[in-house]
Amino acid sequence: MTSKNNKPFLGFGLGLRSDHYQEIIDQQPKEIDWFEIISENYMIDGGKPLYFLDKIRQDYPMVMHGVSMSIGSTDPLNMEYLQQLKNLIDRVEPIWFSDHLCWTGVDHKNMHDLLPLPYTEEAVNHIADRIGQVQDFIGRQMLIENLSSYITYTTDAMTEWEFLSAVCEKADCNILLDVNNIYVSSYNHHFDPLEYLKGVPAERVWQHHLAGHENNGNLIIDTHDHPIIDPVWDLYDKTAALLGPVSTMIERDGNIPPLADVIAELNRAREIATPHYHANHA
Secondary structure, three states: OOOOOEEOOEEEEEOHHHHHHHHHHHHHOOOOOOOOOOOHHHHOOOOHHHHHHHHHHOOOEEEEEEOOOOOOOOOOOOOOHHHHHHHHHHHHHOOEEEEEEEEEEEOOOEEEEEOOOOOOOHHHHHHHHHHHHHHHHHHHOOOEEOOOOOOOOOOOOOOHHHHHHHHHHHHHHEEHHHHHHHHHHHHHOOOOHHHHHHHOOOOHHEEEEOOEEEEEOOOOOOOOOOOOHHHHHHHHHHHHHHOOOEEEEEOOOOOOHHHHHHHHHHHHHHHHHHHHHHHOOO
16 A cells, blocks of 8 residues: 555554564564564674564564664764664665654763754754765665654744754655654643644655653653553544554553554554545545
């Protein structure tokens, strides 16, 4: 199936996690259409992760998702990292690759966190230029993901969705729109998530993430270690109605449940979105 904007529609997938490697190989569950891998977990010379990756890749399409590109940093791009990423892309042949709209360190120190950016024209130009360099080096377009946000900058000159849209238009890249992250940030910063959805270019939204989080009362933290809550499912329902067919996957990074439990969430995503997708194609 191809969306109305001629972007690939992969269906409904899962994040590939080591807890599930053997069961996936043994059972080859048909409910899973594709997998997303964390790029850095496989940017290695050998060993069991690559063995399992190659085995599972034989049976499923894959996309690659990175956490360490630090596209928003003022440090020079890490060309050694990009070469390792390119080598993995050559091995996996993913449908696309992605990373986050953030910075992860300074002065060549990785702080192992996804840190937010100021929403300014200067930042748009800086990041779009760096995305352009990455795309030229890799030889293909990338996707950029919106963050869960916990702070704002006094220098902000636009909304987050305006910033994301401006970066992607200027860099000519696509969007990994994380529905849970929109919900988390809308809760933390008191904005209407529907404004966000209506404010991004639908033709550039190629993938969705769905995940769980931790609600601490006055602040939600994106943890990926809980089941998806009903308000996020409701927001995904509205997202599918507005944006049409978009490849969707479930992220689970902590308190990893049995594979059957994650597949049950995946089937719920399919049940919510598919009627909207058919309506969009009517």
